[in-house]
Amino acid sequence: MKARITITLKSGVLDPQGKAIANALGALGFDGVEGVRQGKYVELDIDESDPGRARDQIERMCEQLLANTVIENYQFELEAA
Amino acid sequence: MKAAVVVFPGSNCDRDVAVALEAASGAAPNMVWHGASEVPDSDLIVLPGGFSYGDYLRSGAMAAHSPIMRDVVKKAGDGVAVLGICNGFQVLTETGLLPGVLMRNASLKFVCRDVRLRVERDDTIFAADYRTGDVITIPIAHHDGNYFADPETLDELEDSGRVAFRYCDQAGTVSAETNPNGSQSNIAGVYDKSGRVLGLMPHPERLADAALGGTDGAGVFTSLLGALN
Numbered sequence: 001m002k003a004r005i006t007i008t009l010k011s012g013v014l015d016p017q018g019k020a021i022a023n024a025l026g027a028l029g030f031d032g033v034e035g036v037r038q039g040k041y042v043e044l045d046i047d048e049s050d051p052g053r054a055r056d057q058i059e060r061m062c063e064q065l066l067a068n069t070v071i072e073n074y075q076f077e078l079e080a081a
Numbered sequence: 082m083k084a085a086v087v088v089f090p091g092s093n094c095d096r097d098v099a100v101a102l103e104a105a106s107g108a109a110p111n112m113v114w115h116g117a118s119e120v121p122d123s124d125l126i127v128l129p130g131g132f133s134y135g136d137y138l139r140s141g142a143m144a145a146h147s148p149i150m151r152d153v154v155k156k157a158g159d160g161v162a163v164l165g166i167c168n169g170f171q172v173l174t175e176t177g178l179l180p181g182v183l184m185r186n187a188s189l190k191f192v193c194r195d196v197r198l199r200v201e202r203d204d205t206i207f208a209a210d211y212r213t214g215d216v217i218t219i220p221i222a223h224h225d226g227n228y229f230a231d232p233e234t235l236d237e238l239e240d241s242g243r244v245a246f247r248y249c250d251q252a253g254t255v256s257a258e259t260n261p262n263g264s265q266s267n268i269a270g271v272y273d274k275s276g277r278v279l280g281l282m283p284h285p286e287r288l289a290d291a292a293l294g295g296t297d298g299a300g301v302f303t304s305l306l307g308a309l310n
Contacts, residue, residue: 013184013229014184014187014229014263016185016186016187016188016189016227016263017185017189020189064146065138065142065146066138068139068142068175068182070174070180070181070182070229070230070231071182071184071229
């Protein structure tokens, strides 16, 4: 299965990179941008056809390595290969 | 004092800290490759500065799962002193030995310069050769040194006196102007609950010899020698 994992900063955690991106967008003339939060995207293929077991494994990967849950949230979707 | 320095792929301050340790104790530390499964019998384990694994994913995230770290966590639990400098501090937060996380500097810029630090307490194995309130000069060199912890954790750190050093000015005043990276409460270093694990962003080994332009950093190593010998 394929997993598409999105890792974002928790609300309340300052995001200086997002702020810099918002400023740059303003400089480019995009006036309507009210806030930018940036994060990470991880795509991985996993040798597992059972969605329940795949979900469980991805969750553990996120908790142990892919996200730092002190500051980050994660969500993911699975797709049959 | 028997010391070990863990070397990760991408560590670059391992030799500097080995020199500072040898200058303080007269004995060269064991250099331990990250792939080893066990740290040789030691009183002190040092995780040095650098860019382990190229800072991939998050600074310190990959190194925290190196084979050697299982034994470092175990030995820390047994009371062996652990010192994490810069990238070593990042690794310690990623393993959970220290609370919080080091985020990208608020300025988004890599900062490399001398800073002033206020010693928050002198009754620890790492700071006994300083006096509480001392202002010392130590260099920082990092992109990800912006200390963040949730409000409960910060309160707990403050209430239990676990802040080791804060960024300040010459007079010891701590303010937004003296904060080089956006760290909460100007925190430059923190202790674990036992007081035997310290992580700090500044590099004491870089100002531990008069030939380097200053000796303010040597106190960390002489303190450890005094406590662990």
